[in-house]
Amino acid sequence: MHFLWSIVVSANQDKVKGTMTYNRGDDGAFRQSIYRKTLSDIRTFGQKMPAETLELLAREVLNRLAYQVDEKVLPEGLVQDQDIEQLCHDLISDDPMAGSEFVTELRSRGVDLNALYLVYLAGAARKLGVWWDKDFITFLEVSKGTSRIYGIMRGLNRLFASSLRSPQRSAIFASCPGETHTLGVKIASDLFRKDGWDIELKIGRSHDELIEEIRESKSLLIGLSAAGEHSLPVLAKLIVAIRVVRPECLILVSGNIVNVCNELVYLMTPDALAFGYEEAEAEMSKLLGVASGLAS
Numbered sequence: 001m002h003f004l005w006s007i008v009v010s011a012n013q014d015k016v017k018g019t020m021t022y023n024r025g026d027d028g029a030f031r032q033s034i035y036r037k038t039l040s041d042i043r044t045f046g047q048k049m050p051a052e053t054l055e056l057l058a059r060e061v062l063n064r065l066a067y068q069v070d071e072k073v074l075p076e077g078l079v080q081d082q083d084i085e086q087l088c089h090d091l092i093s094d095d096p097m098a099g100s101e102f103v104t105e106l107r108s109r110g111v112d113l114n115a116l117y118l119v120y121l122a123g124a125a126r127k128l129g130v131w132w133d134k135d136f137i138t139f140l141e142v143s144k145g146t147s148r149i150y151g152i153m154r155g156l157n158r159l160f161a162s163s164l165r166s167p168q169r170s171a172i173f174a175s176c177p178g179e180t181h182t183l184g185v186k187i188a189s190d191l192f193r194k195d196g197w198d199i200e201l202k203i204g205r206s207h208d209e210l211i212e213e214i215r216e217s218k219s220l221l222i223g224l225s226a227a228g229e230h231s232l233p234v235l236a237k238l239i240v241a242i243r244v245v246r247p248e249c250l251i252l253v254s255g256n257i258v259n260v261c262n263e264l265v266y267l268m269t270p271d272a273l274a275f276g277y278e279e280a281e282a283e284m285s286k287l288l289g290v291a292s293g294l295a296s
Contacts, residue, residue, distance in 0.1 A: 030107065030155045035100050038151035045267040046143075053233045054143060059129075060237050061146045064211075064244040066126035068118055084123045091124060091145040092137060099148045100155065113159045121149055150240075153247055167291040171221035171284060174202035174210055176234045184255060185225040188277055195281070207234070211241045214249075220291050221284060222249050224270070226257040232264060239268050250287045254280050 046054060083106065090098035106116060125146070132142045173189050175182045182203050189201045200217060202210055214222065222242060226235050235257065242249060253265055254274040265273060272287055274280035 030100070030104055030152075032097075032100065032155065034157070035151045035155040038154050039096055039147060041267060041269065042147045042151075045264075048264060048267070049232075049236075053236065055139065056233060057236060057240050058139070058143050058146050060240050061150060061244060062125050062129040062132070062142070064241050065122050065149065066129055068122040068244070080119075084120060084127060087120060087124045088127050088131070088145070091128070091148045092141040096144075096148065099145075100152050103152050103156075113156065116156070117153070121152065125149060150243065153243070157247060167220045167288060168198065169196060169288065170198035170200075170219045171223055172200045172202060172214060172217055172219045173223045174205070174214075174225070176224065176226040176231045176238060177205060177207045177210060178234060179225070179227060179231060181227040181256075182225075185223075188223070188225075188254070188280060191277060192281070192284070197284075207237065207241070210238070211245060214242060215245045220249055221252070221287055223252045223254060223280065223284065225255040226253070228256050229261050231257055232261055235265070236268050239270060250291055252280065252283055252287060 087099060087102055090102045093099075103116065103120070106120060111120065128137070128142055128145045131137045132139075137145075171192070173185050173192070175185050185203070186201065189199045192199050200213075200219060202213060205213065224235065224238060235253070239251060239253075242251060250271040252272040252274060253268075253270040254276075258265055258273050258275055262273070271290070272283040274283045
């Protein structure tokens with residue numbers, strides 16, 4: 001059984017489509033329940049995806065998170081270097097809780113969120129990537145490590161959310177890279193604009209181009225459109241990258257892929273799913289309310 005890297009929130013659904021019952025507003029700096037649910041969803045998703053897709057996602061999270069390393073705030077001294085190495089060993093150990101417990105210890109020492117994300121987690125991702133490239137660790141180990149890193153990030157998302165400003169009726173609408181069926185997302189953009197939304201429409205972008213534009217955008221809401229099963233790996237990679245570079249964003253997935261691959265899309269844990277325009281409009285309004293509550 002593969003352990004997969006995936007971006008997972010702790011969420012429940014009363015039905016498969018619609019907005020997930022979102023837990024960002026729970027009390028507590030780090031929520032172990034979110035972390036455990038993440039690992040459980042990862043195992044389920046990993047059983048349903050081919051090995052090459054899992055490797056693609058593992059490399060995406062390592063590369064994206066390692067890129068977040070802020071050289072200006074890298075810690076100095078042997079103690080911090082040893083902490084990053086210890087975190088790496090904990091993340092790939094047989095104990096699935098070791099890494100999260102070490103992060104909790106770092107928080108208790110007074111390590112702030114900025115340093116935890118840009119130094120320790122990003123530094124661990126960089127080191128795991130080097131170990132993998134040099135064959136010091138196996139794919140199984142790096143998959144465990146990357147899934148646990150993201151589980152930790154999801155467990156910390158209350159802290160990411162606490163830095164939000166009051167959101168506006170604005171969003172990014174994007175078709176998946178390589179997607180040729182783009183009429184639906186164009187029509188949706190026009191209809192949302194007529195309803196007073198400020199929509200940034202992104203069509204024809206490569207994966208890297210789209211992620212960079214999302215990184216630079218101020219919009220907290222992102223609508224992704226995909227046509228069918230062929231887009232599953234592309235969509236999964238896109239959601240993974242967005243969760244790493246913009247952990248505060250809320251994501252809606254729409255398009256025919258929601259009809260034909262509902263369960264797999266659900267396991268990617270977007271914040272909402274929609275089959276058509278009316279549902280997309282309702283779900284985006286709900287997500288705007290969620291974002292407003294997180295910012296308050």
